[in-house]
Amino acid sequence: MAKEIWVFSEKPALLAELIANALQLAKADGASVAAVVVGNQQVIDQAFAQGAQKVYALGEKAADVLLDDFIPTIISLTKSKTPALIIIGATRQGKAVAGRLSAALDASTITDAKYFNQDSGGIEVTHLIFGGGAIRIEKANTATVVMTQGSSIVDALPPNASAKGEVESVPFVQPAWKATLVERKQKPPASVNLAVAKKIVCVGRGIAKKEDLSMAFDLAGILEGEVAATRPLTEGLDWLPRERYIGVSGATVKPDLYLSMGVSGQAQHTVGITDSRVIVAIDKDKEAPIFPQADYCIVGDLYQVVPALITALKARK
Amino acid sequence: MNIIVCYKLIPDSEDMVIKPDGSISLDQAEQVISEYDLLAVEAGLQLVEKNGGKLMALSVGTDKLLNSKSKKDILSRGPDELYLVTDASLANADTSQTAKTLVAAIKKMGDCDLVLFGEGSGDLYFQQVGLQVGELLGLPTFNAISKIDVADGKLTVERSLEDEIDVYSISLPAALAVTTDINVPRLPSMKEILKASKKPVVEWSLQDLTITGDGKPRVDVLAVRAPKSADRKRIKIEGSPEDVAQTLIGYLSKEGVL
Numbered sequence: 352m353a354k355e356i357w358v359f360s361e362k363p364a365l366l367a368e369l370i371a372n373a374l375q376l377a378k379a380d381g382a383s384v385a386a387v388v389v390g391n392q393q394v395i396d397q398a399f400a401q402g403a404q405k406v407y408a409l410g411e412k413a414a415d416v417l418l419d420d421f422i423p424t425i426i427s428l429t430k431s432k433t434p435a436l437i438i439i440g441a442t443r444q445g446k447a448v449a450g451r452l453s454a455a456l457d458a459s460t461i462t463d464a465k466y467f468n469q470d471s472g473g474i475e476v477t478h479l480i481f482g483g484g485a486i487r488i489e490k491a492n493t494a495t496v497v498m499t500q501g502s503s504i505v506d507a508l509p510p511n512a513s514a515k516g517e518v519e520s521v522p523f524v525q526p527a528w529k530a531t532l533v534e535r536k537q538k539p540p541a542s543v544n545l546a547v548a549k550k551i552v553c554v555g556r557g558i559a560k561k562e563d564l565s566m567a568f569d570l571a572g573i574l575e576g577e578v579a580a581t582r583p584l585t586e587g588l589d590w591l592p593r594e595r596y597i598g599v600s601g602a603t604v605k606p607d608l609y610l611s612m613g614v615s616g617q618a619q620h621t622v623g624i625t626d627s628r629v630i631v632a633i634d635k636d637k638e639a640p641i642f643p644q645a646d647y648c649i650v651g652d653l654y655q656v657v658p659a660l661i662t663a664l665k666a667r668k
Numbered sequence: 669m670n671i672i673v674c675y676k677l678i679p680d681s682e683d684m685v686i687k688p689d690g691s692i693s694l695d696q697a698e699q700v701i702s703e704y705d706l707l708a709v710e711a712g713l714q715l716v717e718k719n720g721g722k723l724m725a726l727s728v729g730t731d732k733l734l735n736s737k738s739k740k741d742i743l744s745r746g747p748d749e750l751y752l753v754t755d756a757s758l759a760n761a762d763t764s765q766t767a768k769t770l771v772a773a774i775k776k777m778g779d780c781d782l783v784l785f786g787e788g789s790g791d792l793y794f795q796q797v798g799l800q801v802g803e804l805l806g807l808p809t810f811n812a813i814s815k816i817d818v819a820d821g822k823l824t825v826e827r828s829l830e831d832e833i834d835v836y837s838i839s840l841p842a843a844l845a846v847t848t849d850i851n852v853p854r855l856p857s858m859k860e861i862l863k864a865s866k867k868p869v870v871e872w873s874l875q876d877l878t879i880t881g882d883g884k885p886r887v888d889v890l891a892v893r894a895p896k897s898a899d900r901k902r903i904k905i906e907g908s909p910e911d912v913a914q915t916l917i918g919y920l921s922k923e924g925v926l
């Protein structure tokens with residue numbers, strides 16, 4: 352059987368990016384790309400439109416069924432076909448799929464893989480450790496390699512709606528155990544997509560009170576940008592929703608302008624901002640690690656500097 | 669109910685030394701409990717406080733685990749017993765080796781209703797070990813758990829996904845990895861610190877366990893280095909807030925980002 356690279360994600364946008372990456376990797380050694388799909392014909396068509404050459408169709412998921420219930424099916428399919436590589440979307444559910452699958456395959460997942468580099472001996476990837484404080488180059492040595500890939504690592508290809516391919520239906524494997532879904536609470540839809548923001552005002556713990564966030568929103572308003580935060584402000588303090596934090600476990604951004612106030616600049620945060628074009632940092636501690644990573648360094652009290660900046664910007668308009 | 673909480677001892681990244689050639693050294697680093705695992709410990713503690721039973725902490729790694737300060741640290745945070753598996757070969761264990769060792773230890777520890785894990789280890793952050801252990805044990809296994817309640821021998825948990833929060837009912841025994849905001853771990857009290865050195869500690873070597881497989885890593889590490897820091901301008905802007913604002917605006921318009 353010809354070598355296959357598989358992709359799986361419950362998020363259509365991410366699946367499209369995984370397919371693009373898999374096609375790139377497949378080029379090197381003539382492998383073909385197959386998508387493992389839980390969903391209806393529309394989802395299957397989408398996988399083909401994005402470039403998948405084959406679809407393993409696991410069927411539709413009823414509303415009260417968990418994605419996790421499909422893991423035994425994915426395990427048995429992978430065991431019987433032994434794809435060279437399976438790339439899974441790095442969502443929380445994707446990581447659950449990856450972990451349980453790799454245990455069943457006696458493999459070990461490389462999560463959040465970046466910079467995929469194919470050579471004859473396999474695929475080397477980059478994995479951040481110590482929250483971005485260091486980089487490891489890793490290579491799995493198992494028959495099937497399991498990896499997870501986050502969003503914005505590779506751009507999706509423009510869809511080709513007329514593309515078609517082979518569909519193989521996969522029978523459902525009854526799981527040995529099931530959780531009962533008692534309730535599903537939708538989170539409010541994400542109000543912001545930091546990954547595409549051109550200007551970002553980022554707040555850190557240097558902000559003393561929740562009310563003072565209005566300063567950041569005022570500044571972002573004048574700049575026509577978005578407000579982002581460090582993790583402590585979103586998880587823990589709960590001052591802002593999760594989708595607003597930047598870093599290893601949060602968003603990766605690439606704005607023209609990133610301006611921080613009261614952000615110390617720990618690696619876990621700054622790995623998310625390295626692709627920013629211009630970085631401005633305001634912090635009262637002149638030793639703050641953010642400064643060596645910034646283009647414009649303002650040592651000062653944000654409660655004085657930011658209002659002055661807002662006034663000056665308003666005056667300019 | 670008997671709960672096992674798995675925690676990892678990791679080098680404190682603040683002590684990381686970046687050498688001129690870009691390689692890193694952690695030789696001098698202090699060993700600390702991985703931060704996120706403290707939330708798993710706290711979650712376990714709250715469950716035994718409410719429902720009775722005992723909390724057992726488990727870690728696998730090198731003999732750095734046997735350091736008395738580290739043992740006292742974890743025990744002062746609430747666990748009743750401590751289990752440690754040490755071997756020099758576990759120094760750079762991948763998630764598969766770690767998971768198989770944990771599985772062997774958990775089987776030897778006897779009856780247990782729940783195995784808890786942190787969201788991810790503070791150094792490698794694969795977020796995988798808990799899922800692998802659960803799958804190898806054949807237990808109901810979930811990650812991203814942000815709330816745990818027990819009633820009538822069943823668990824009710826909240827799972828915090830990207831777009832939704834699911835509430836599940838799960839049978840016991842089970843394996844769960846918790847989120848980073850499931851709770852705020854309490855600080856060890858003086859009383860707990862004093863009690864810690866009197867609690868039982870069981871130490872095993874790999875030979876004491878029945879571990880499946882060849883013991884080899886599934887992932888090879890080819891290189892470890894510090895990230896390249898982008899060359900930034902690092903221009904200092906000083907003066908009164910008003911002057912600083914004007915100067916910054918000048919620079920930013922020149923950059924074309926206003």
Ligand SMILES: Cc1cc2nc3c(=O)[nH]c(=O)nc-3n(C[C@H](O)[C@H](O)[C@H](O)COP(=O)(O)OP(=O)(O)OC[C@H]3O[C@@H](n4cnc5c(N)ncnc54)[C@H](O)[C@@H]3O)c2cc1C
Pocket residue numbers: 482554555556557558580581582583584596597598599600601612613614615616617619620633634635636639651652653654703789790793
């Ligand atoms: C495994 C792991 C993953 C993590 N992932 C992330 C992540 O994805 N994203 C993330 O952001 N963090 C993450 N963290 C947390 C991270 O390590 C830091 O704790 C966090 O980024 C620090 O946030 P901060 O800069 O807001 O707070 P602090 O580090 O407390 O910094 C506050 C800064 O404000 C300054 N300040 C105070 N008052 C003023 C004032 N009046 N004017 C001006 N400056 C002032 C201080 O000098 C200080 O520099 C992670 C941690 C771990 C262990």
Ligand SMILES: Nc1ncnc2c1ncn2[C@@H]1O[C@H](COP(=O)(O)O)[C@@H](O)[C@H]1O
Pocket residue numbers: 674675676677702704705708726727728729763766770784785786787788789792793794795796797798
């Ligand atoms: N060496 C270890 N000993 C005990 N538990 C561990 C070990 N490594 C990882 N864990 C547990 O598994 C979780 C996930 O680790 P990781 O997959 O490395 O991110 C951690 O939060 C711990 O609860």
